[in-house]
Amino acid sequence: MTHKILILAGDGIGPEIMRATELVIAALSEKFGLDVALEHALMGGAAIDDCGEPLPASTLELASSSDAILLGAVGGPKWEKIDRARRPERGLLALRSELELFCNLRPAVLLAPLAASSTLKAEVVTGLDIMIIRELTGGIYFGEPRGIQVAADGTRSGHNTMVYTEHEITRIARLGFDIAGKRQGRLCSVDKANVLETTELWRDIVTSLAGEYTEVELSHMYVDSAAMQLVRNPRQFDVIVTSNLFGDILSDLAPMLTGSIGMLPSASLDANGKGLFEPVHGSAPDIAGQNLANPLATIQSLAMMLRYTLNESMHANRIERAVARTLDKGYRTGDIYSEGAQQVGTLEMAELVVASLGD
Ligand code: IPM
Ligand code: MG
Numbered sequence: 311m312t313h314k315i316l317i318l319a320g321d322g323i324g325p326e327i328m329r330a331t332e333l334v335i336a337a338l339s340e341k342f343g344l345d346v347a348l349e350h351a352l353m354g355g356a357a358i359d360d361c362g363e364p365l366p367a368s369t370l371e372l373a374s375s376s377d378a379i380l381l382g383a384v385g386g387p388k389w390e391k392i393d394r395a396r397r398p399e400r401g402l403l404a405l406r407s408e409l410e411l412f413c414n415l416r417p418a419v420l421l422a423p424l425a426a427s428s429t430l431k432a433e434v435v436t437g438l439d440i441m442i443i444r445e446l447t448g449g450i451y452f453g454e455p456r457g458i459q460v461a462a463d464g465t466r467s468g469h470n471t472m473v474y475t476e477h478e479i480t481r482i483a484r485l486g487f488d489i490a491g492k493r494q495g496r497l498c499s500v501d502k503a504n505v506l507e508t509t510e511l512w513r514d515i516v517t518s519l520a521g522e523y524t525e526v527e528l529s530h531m532y533v534d535s536a537a538m539q540l541v542r543n544p545r546q547f548d549v550i551v552t553s554n555l556f557g558d559i560l561s562d563l564a565p566m567l568t569g570s571i572g573m574l575p576s577a578s579l580d581a582n583g584k585g586l587f588e589p590v591h592g593s594a595p596d597i598a599g600q601n602l603a604n605p606l607a608t609i610q611s612l613a614m615m616l617r618y619t620l621n622e623s624m625h626a627n628r629i630e631r632a633v634a635r636t637l638d639k640g641y642r643t644g645d646i647y648s649e650g651a652q653q654v655g656t657l658e659m660a661e662l663v664v665a666s667l668g669d
Pocket of ligand 2: 558559562
């Protein structure tokens with residue numbers, strides 16, 4: 311069966327990390343029999359430049375009809391001044407929402423050769439392996455009403471609404487229990503139930519489901535405390551399940567414990583397991599176009615796609631082994647460089663991974 315993959319390179323370093331990742335796709339299909347058909351489309355700032363919209367209807371249509379989507383990164387200073395509703399980030403949010411990609415998986419795994427790249431002491435982070443599950447299509451990101459209003463006297467006020475329905479909480483919590491059950495069996499639900507009613511309901515519902523998953527040990531933590539614990543003793547966590555906004559914040563913090571946000575992939579899945587796969591990092595406009603960016607987060611996002619959506623675990627394992635071996639050999643992009651390593655550029659890193667695919 312041919313898998314239809316839509317490639318959305320996006321902005322900033324997006325195009326170069328995607329070119330690098332396409333080398334891996336090409337090698338898998340030429341040498342290892344992966345059957346894929348690639349399509350390319352515009353999204354984010356690149357789409358705004360082309361047609362004035364961050365998510366053109368044609369891109370959304372291609373996204374809906376493909377089996378999986380691989381996204382680079384969107385946004386950059388060039389588009390920060392335009393009307394809020396048409397900024398590049400809105401394209402990404404619309405895509406998540408239109409495709410109902412409510413389940414965002416963001417693993418924070420420390421690969422052994424990178425222990426020295428973490429800003430924390432090696433003894434605190436060695437062996438770190440956390441899965442953050444972020445609710446992605448609800449909460450304050452999408453709640454209505456929202457906006458900025460000007461009162462009669464000219465003073466302005468801004469407001470957003472944090473809202474979760476029972477259904478939204480239940481479906482993400484169940485995924486949390488399922489995934490924890492397949493890992494070390496520890497699920498930590500992160501909320502702010504001491505202050506916010508929305509998350510009081512969140513805690514109630516998660517607690518009420520626990521009885522159905524006796525193999526999973528459930529704990530709860532307030533988000534401020536979770537941020538502190540992630541830095542103090544991150545290995546206490548196995549799986550974290552949390553709301554959209556808290557997940558956004560914690561999933562920048564946790565990956566950084568692993569040395570570089572440039573290493574980490576993510577998956578955003580719908581109820582049928584179809585998904586959008588993207589690196590956790592942003593478009594890094596400061597280093598765009600210089601062959602400096604680390605392509606490994608995107609390459610590992612491809613591995614997640616093969617595992618979670620396309621049912622091609624063998625190819626996913628092949629990629630992950632090749633990445634580990636390339637790092638073992640001492641090759642590093644600038645963001646994960648440490649003394650004694652050999653620094654390489656974006657494309658070289660991908661070529662090295664390609665060369666290790668068959669090892
Ligand atoms: C992320 C990003 C996005 C988010 C932005 C670009 C809209 O920070 O994927 O974490 O806030 O969800
Ligand atoms: Mg974020």
